Amino acid sequence: MKKTVLFLGILLWYHALPATHIAIIGCGYVGLTCCAVLAHQGNSITCIDTDSHKIELLTTATLPFYEPGLQERLFDVQTQSFVSYSTRMADAVAADIYYICVPTPINPDGSCNCSYLYQAYDTILKTIPSHTVKIVCIKSTVPPGTMDNLAARTPNHLLVDLVYNPEFMREGSALNDMQTRNPIVIGGESCDAIAQIKTVLQNALPTIKDVIITNWKTAELIKYSWNSFSALRITYVNELANICRTIGADITLVTRALGCSEKLLPTADLKPGPGYGGSCLPKDTRAFAQVLNNHGFLETLVHQTIRSNEQHKKQLLQAIETILSSRQDIKTVTLLGLAFKPNTDDIRNAIALDIIPLLTQYALSINAYDPKAMLHMYTQFPHVSYCATAYDAAKHSDLIIVLTEWDEFKALDLAHIAQICKTKHLIDTRNIFAPIDLKTFGFDYITMGSV
Numbered sequence: 001m002k003k004t005v006l007f008l009g010i011l012l013w014y015h016a017l018p019a020t021h022i023a024i025i026g027c028g029y030v031g032l033t034c035c036a037v038l039a040h041q042g043n044s045i046t047c048i049d050t051d052s053h054k055i056e057l058l059t060t061a062t063l064p065f066y067e068p069g070l071q072e073r074l075f076d077v078q079t080q081s082f083v084s085y086s087t088r089m090a091d092a093v094a095a096d097i098y099y100i101c102v103p104t105p106i107n108p109d110g111s112c113n114c115s116y117l118y119q120a121y122d123t124i125l126k127t128i129p130s131h132t133v134k135i136v137c138i139k140s141t142v143p144p145g146t147m148d149n150l151a152a153r154t155p156n157h158l159l160v161d162l163v164y165n166p167e168f169m170r171e172g173s174a175l176n177d178m179q180t181r182n183p184i185v186i187g188g189e190s191c192d193a194i195a196q197i198k199t200v201l202q203n204a205l206p207t208i209k210d211v212i213i214t215n216w217k218t219a220e221l222i223k224y225s226w227n228s229f230s231a232l233r234i235t236y237v238n239e240l241a242n243i244c245r246t247i248g249a250d251i252t253l254v255t256r257a258l259g260c261s262e263k264l265l266p267t268a269d270l271k272p273g274p275g276y277g278g279s280c281l282p283k284d285t286r287a288f289a290q291v292l293n294n295h296g297f298l299e300t301l302v303h304q305t306i307r308s309n310e311q312h313k314k315q316l317l318q319a320i321e322t323i324l325s326s327r328q329d330i331k332t333v334t335l336l337g338l339a340f341k342p343n344t345d346d347i348r349n350a351i352a353l354d355i356i357p358l359l360t361q362y363a364l365s366i367n368a369y370d371p372k373a374m375l376h377m378y379t380q381f382p383h384v385s386y387c388a389t390a391y392d393a394a395k396h397s398d399l400i401i402v403l404t405e406w407d408e409f410k411a412l413d414l415a416h417i418a419q420i421c422k423t424k425h426l427i428d429t430r431n432i433f434a435p436i437d438l439k440t441f442g443f444d445y446i447t448m449g450s451v
């Protein structure tokens, strides 16, 4: 009796919450984990899958695959009462939100096969009424541009808000990952739809504090970057294990020490720049590549990193050259920062060493300012005008190039710089200025991939 009252109490409490009707399309690892989490929180869920055998199993409370804890969570009394399963999209017509979790395998040429996604989306479009706003939220992993393609497939008479909410869970720890470890990334164009998805997810995942709201393309790229970053790190450790085995070093201790590098350079603090320089990374990666070569490892991530860094520097120099050759009115260029990084006067392998000769080739006047590195640079390039302040360097300039992210540059008054420079061209190789501020003060600018 007591148990029944308690159960009824719990049910009443859940029903008192503002429940959302959600359809989950695709009953695989992602779809069913998502279902378990959202239903447990009291949302009403209709799960749709084209695989009738899967639906049969699910209606008899059997998980079609093994995933720790998922069978128990999905079919516990609370959760089960909020979930129904069907092969027919029409059974989900009352849903406010459609979560698409279908497979996106690769085509023979290596590209992403989005046909299941388009098929699922088209079926939703055929099913939903024309007068009601519906949110379609994609959880499948897709290449950048896919959300635009989905938007283009949507007929004008339907009121569909598309959102991308990538999933980061791993099989084997899916529930725990989704509930406690992963960020919430929401990419969208409609503020209302973003807000609704955010509310649903934050109610269901109260312990997750990392919420990133962005546009479709950034959200799409976050998921690909995430997986490739994992692949990159695993591959690097495998390559290190090979060299350890060959020279008699211990990979267990090497990776333990590498783990500590996260304290010096946390992944969250990684920022793009003009390419790594300084006294250590360029020489030590090259010397390590040589060690690897000597043991027959000729094509490793270290080799590719060296090439990629060179390529990255070349692309920056090409971008500067493109501006210089297309804008004959550029006569004076300002370099802010000469050291290879802030808080040092070291100019070894600094990008300024490549840029000054390029500007000299174009017979331009060069103004430069760096809080500590000007003396070293003067010994190599005495023809540059070294200035007392960043503002002095920016005066009458036609192009400002930020090369080092000194704190004092981050605090510069952009409005004042916009007034004192001659032409408002700016290249920010360290992303120290917010694009919105550069736009506000009328700069024509290039950053390293920030929008």
Ligand code: NAD
Pocket: 025, 026, 027, 028, 029, 030, 031, 048, 049, 050, 051, 054, 101, 102, 103, 104, 116, 117, 119, 120, 139, 140, 141, 142, 167, 168, 169, 170, 171
């Ligand atoms: P899955 O193969 O386990 O399940 C997908 C389900 O979708 C299948 O049951 C299939 O029958 C169903 N389906 C296919 N087309 C359908 C349609 N038109 N309508 C309804 N149902 C349809 O796939 P998954 O592992 O859950 O992955 C789904 C997506 O999530 C993929 O894009 C994947 O890359 C991504 N992802 C997977 C994981 C993971 O660990 N598995 C993690 C993060 C992201």
